[in-house]
Amino acid sequence: MSGPVLLSVNDLVVRFPAPGTGLFGLQKQWVQAVNGVSLTLSAGETLGLVGESGSGKSTLGRAILRLNDLTSGQIVFDDVDVAQGSSINLQHLRSETAMVFQDPFCSLNPRMTVGATLAEVLKVQRKVATQDIPARVLELLDMVGLRPEFAERKPGALSGGQCQRVGIARALAIEPRLIIADECVAALDVSIQGQIINLLLELRERMNLAILFIAHDLAIVRRLCDRVAVMYLGKIVEEGPVEDIFLRPRHPYTAALIQAIPEIDPDRPLPGEPLQGEPPSPLHLPSGCAFHPRCRFAQPLCSSSPPPTRYVGAQRYDCVLEEPVF
């Protein structure tokens, strides 16, 4: 199903200085957004990245494309380390990767027509000869299911779903091999969500795209992705093939997330005991396992030392529990 490894991330760390700290002798605090994440993505594979808000999933996605600065770690794209990369390496990265953003309105320039937005990417990346650009713009619009006259329109005249299609067309313009989609359907209505998901599924088949799909909606991830990685406070706590994880989650956090999916089944009531509390601030990470303050199965050991990484089949998880008890 999946080809050679396209992207591999090793022990990536991203920290930001917290706003409002570090002045006049106040101790400078750091937001520890990503704490040692390792993952790989093969050509043509879709990896879902899920977690609550503040878990660092968007920061990780942006750091991989070097839209954020990173503190340490390695990002190897196409056998080239782009983490410490020179501008040439970065140029290579940018010409092979693209991002689709959450808010379809905010990520398009309201003063540029759709055609101009798409043409700009083609001009900058110089993958298409200047005289062929108008034809390519129409081809891109067709690919995402928009009629040619949309090239003349501005984002203000488009609906949310149409804007997101333009966002995807812009990402496809450079014929990328990797797309990072950051909550790209979260702002859309369900009936439109389905259309965009189907579009991504079709394009993946046709172009052998690798997709890093960042989402908090687990139902969509199960439908779209081959593998899923669950993030909690900057760490990947569990990772593996989608069906394995959904049928047999091994980390208590993954189990709680899956239990909280609201299903359309009138006979399935709300879970009696939802996961308590909310994620702690990434300014002050809990010691040991970051999940232990909310974990029903926490042991004294959990608060003192980081949990071991365990491997079961293709599944990887970080927990002291050897066998799931939920």
Add this chain to the structure above:
Amino acid sequence: MSAPVLKVSEMSVIANNRGHEVTLVDRLSFELRQGEILGLVGESGSGKTMACRALMRLMPSPDLKVQGGSVLLDDVDLLKLDSNAMRAMRGRRIGMIFQNPSSHLDPLMRIGEQIGEGFRLHQGASKREARALSIDLLRQVGIPDPASRVDNYPHEFSGGMRQRAMIAVALGCGPQVLIADEPTTALDVTVQAQILRLLLDLRDRHGLSLIMITHDLGVVAQTCDSIAVMYAGRLCEHGSKRDVLAHAQHPYTRGLIDCQPASSAGKSLLRTIPGQPPLLNALPNGCRFQSRCTHAGQGCAEVLPVMKSIGTAHAVACHHPLSVIQSVAS
């Protein structure tokens, strides 16, 4: 079944857009019984939020007005009250919580003052009494350590705690009806489950009636007793949760259910509803869903369908409703 607490009949909301009148909500009618949770479902722009703001008479713009019909809350017609009388109802008899708690809490006021404001205004409570009542309410909505949290500002609360605080503000004076406008859309799934559990507990404890506006049918399935589906400003299906989810009669309701990426397995393409909702200033004659409908037939293009009862508590506005057998088979 108990008598209806809230009875909305034939209520319309009209927007005046530079001389052009656009109907955002078209002759909406429904009833809400004591202790009932009604899920009001629809896509953005279907008028569900506007309808509920009209019930509260909280119109976001002076160009919007409620036209015709009546909103009876225990035999008092809210639409006939003057603004002072309506202010006395808001908070005390009918309350509302919003999608984004950050933008509906005053950032410069302590949480306790915001909750206590209602007690001081409606019940003439002293500062000290209001504070004690606020602490009690914060405890009821599950804020840990309420005695010290009462003096916090909204920015010191997390998203889920802000939503709990807003619920506390709305519950303050013990309203009979609470309108929750997408109360969990901005929250994570785990926190969403906590807030929904809280709303269910409050219903059980205080006999509250709830209108839950949402676009997430999963949330509806877990919490609501009955469901009303809106499309382009009109009600298209209304019934008990089981009738609507398991035996949807309107092709739009069926489409909404089918296009949810249900968490069951399967890698096939999702079913979708092709096209988009019509613009409210360019509505077609006849049924508003016709251009996206797979079952459109005779009469759909000419005659606007009205709600017809098809069961004890199930009504649908469609010329060619899906038969029960067919919807079970699919």
